[in-house]
Amino acid sequence: MVIWLIGMSASGKTTIGRILHDKLLLSGEKWFFLDGDTFRNILGEDLGHSIEDRRVNAYRISRLCEFLNFQGVNVLACVLSIFHDNQKYNKNNIPNYKEVYIEVGFDELVKRDNKGLYKKALKGEIKDVVGVDIDFKPPYSPDLVIDNNDENVNFQKIVNEIFLKFNIPLSDAYEYTRNSLLTSPHKYQYSKFQGYDFFLNHESDREKSIVFFKERLSYLANRDAEFVKPYFNNHISNGHLLLKNLLVCLLQGDYELSKYKDIILILIKRFEVGKKLYLTYDLEEIRKSSLEFKDYLNYPLFSLVLQKYYENEESAERKLIYLNAILKVNDIISSIKQDVILPTEIKYCIDALEQELSVTRRYI
Amino acid sequence: MIEYSMLLANNNRSKAYLQNLIKNHLIPKKVIFLNDDNVELPEHTENDKIISSGTKQKFIRRLLDLDISFDEKKHILSTIKENNIEHVVLDTIDINTLDVINEVAKINGEYIVYSGPGGMILGVNILSQGKKFIHVHPGWLPKYRGSTTIYYSMLAKSEVGASVILFEGGIDEGPILYRKKYKINEKGIDFDYVLDPLIRAKTLVDFLKRGSVCLKEQSEHDNTNTYYIVHPFIKHASILKHNNF
Numbered sequence: 180m181v182i183w184l185i186g187m188s189a190s191g192k193t194t195i196g197r198i199l200h201d202k203l204l205l206s207g208e209k210w211f212f213l214d215g216d217t218f219r220n221i222l223g224e225d226l227g228h229s230i231e232d233r234r235v236n237a238y239r240i241s242r243l244c245e246f247l248n249f250q251g252v253n254v255l256a257c258v259l260s261i262f263h264d265n266q267k268y269n270k271n272n273i274p275n276y277k278e279v280y281i282e283v284g285f286d287e288l289v290k291r292d293n294k295g296l297y298k299k300a301l302k303g304e305i306k307d308v309v310g311v312d313i314d315f316k317p318p319y320s321p322d323l324v325i326d327n328n329d330e331n332v333n334f335q336k337i338v339n340e341i342f343l344k345f346n347i348p349l350s351d352a353y354e355y356t357r358n359s360l361l362t363s364p365h366k367y368q369y370s371k372f373q374g375y376d377f378f379l380n381h382e383s384d385r386e387k388s389i390v391f392f393k394e395r396l397s398y399l400a401n402r403d404a405e406f407v408k409p410y411f412n413n414h415i416s417n418g419h420l421l422l423k424n425l426l427v428c429l430l431q432g433d434y435e436l437s438k439y440k441d442i443i444l445i446l447i448k449r450f451e452v453g454k455k456l457y458l459t460y461d462l463e464e465i466r467k468s469s470l471e472f473k474d475y476l477n478y479p480l481f482s483l484v485l486q487k488y489y490e491n492e493e494s495a496e497r498k499l500i501y502l503n504a505i506l507k508v509n510d511i512i513s514s515i516k517q518d519v520i521l522p523t524e525i526k527y528c529i530d531a532l533e534q535e536l537s538v539t540r541r542y543i
Numbered sequence: 544m545i546e547y548s549m550l551l552a553n554n555n556r557s558k559a560y561l562q563n564l565i566k567n568h569l570i571p572k573k574v575i576f577l578n579d580d581n582v583e584l585p586e587h588t589e590n591d592k593i594i595s596s597g598t599k600q601k602f603i604r605r606l607l608d609l610d611i612s613f614d615e616k617k618h619i620l621s622t623i624k625e626n627n628i629e630h631v632v633l634d635t636i637d638i639n640t641l642d643v644i645n646e647v648a649k650i651n652g653e654y655i656v657y658s659g660p661g662g663m664i665l666g667v668n669i670l671s672q673g674k675k676f677i678h679v680h681p682g683w684l685p686k687y688r689g690s691t692t693i694y695y696s697m698l699a700k701s702e703v704g705a706s707v708i709l710f711e712g713g714i715d716e717g718p719i720l721y722r723k724k725y726k727i728n729e730k731g732i733d734f735d736y737v738l739d740p741l742i743r744a745k746t747l748v749d750f751l752k753r754g755s756v757c758l759k760e761q762s763e764h765d766n767t768n769t770y771y772i773v774h775p776f777i778k779h780a781s782i783l784k785h786n787n788f
Binding site for chain 2: 355366367368369370371372373374375377378381447448451452494495496497498499500502503504506507510539542543
């Protein structure tokens, strides 16, 4: 892979590049760090900064990236690229070429200009400065645009965004969905602290599962497998609470959330203790009255219902009770994805995971 | 002065309790020490495995905000012996075994400060020995019942609480003896192995220093929430928020 960070002078591309490079090396793969200034220096500073010399330099870097990539060495290039034809060359000739544009407005660049480059150029003291006397055209088709205008920006978050976007695996991946949690439930006791990388691993786990489910759904759609929207009008039968019926009625708005809050809180308790959802529960104490826990539709339905309660809850601490259960249910969904084969189950699994991500991103 | 004994497992919480009680001249009458070297509890640290401190090396865990600390390397048994505290060592970590129940029955006095293995529940038999078990819950009761409440309260309110209660069955439902809230400004502190034992130890010491017991029953009408073992996502969000990441 070649990741090319494009940005004007003082946009932060080298700073981001250094942090990104450190993290890329943790993956155990070889990553060559290529900085525009260093590259010029290695080649003996034989080129200036005129448009013609910049073009020669750009193609030299492209060919080096192509060469290294061919040798199995990944490259992270932090180079100001101003030529669309050069960017097209990269896309056409370098397999797995990923382009990231670090976008910062010109006024902000001038403010950050520690080298005084822009000030000197604006006064006419120096020439051939991109953004002043050389026009800068943003890349024509970057794979990712990073807005780096905020001076309090969190570089770690930017780096994580790049990892996520390009699906780069980390050595320390999300460990809570490796095995089927319905067969080997996780206790979550004294879980290891992994720093900010944890969020990246968690999000990557969910994204991968969503992609997996979507691919399976589209495969099934081609074979005329149908999504059937479940419908029930009551959740009690022979003195038992039918979990799926209750969840469907709550999810589709047939039941008022507030009326069933106490039951849902008990179901959370039962789930947190047993880490499973059963077909039926007794009505008195809401204890399981069935041993069957492999109705996969119940898991995304429960997750989605809890997400409704989460959104409806005003207290920040009580929201966390719902979120805690949502995360654990969705760990189960992600861990059993291979076993989920019905279009209706798949559809609700996708919704459950996507909605969880929209909630968890608020905490990051 | 409240006379009390202790029922301890070898973990950071017990170390923080015992060392700080001794520092404050609140010496227990007797300690029942549960120590099965063949069992590693989830809350055990590397230092819990050290049987006795063969060197003078220390590993001080501290919370500057509350001016409290403990030496994690110091084994419970070393502390007990150095201070000539009457004790019995039982080769189990199961609090509901007959050996433990018999030793509890032998205790001369009403109160037993409990710091057993995490997640274990005192059974009916041990609770029916006529003793009152004092437990410090790392959460403001009755609002924060259940497990790992530090993470929830730090994330939701940027504060932690601790409550001294009597065990009476149920989850953190016994009468409250004393409780306190803390604002923690210190960054980079480990929640599981440092913050949790130290806020509990601080609250326990403050309670015992008062010298009298006053019960406040928890009402069903109180604003009560029960929390369950924290998912790593909430744990990370809580720690990273506290550290202003």
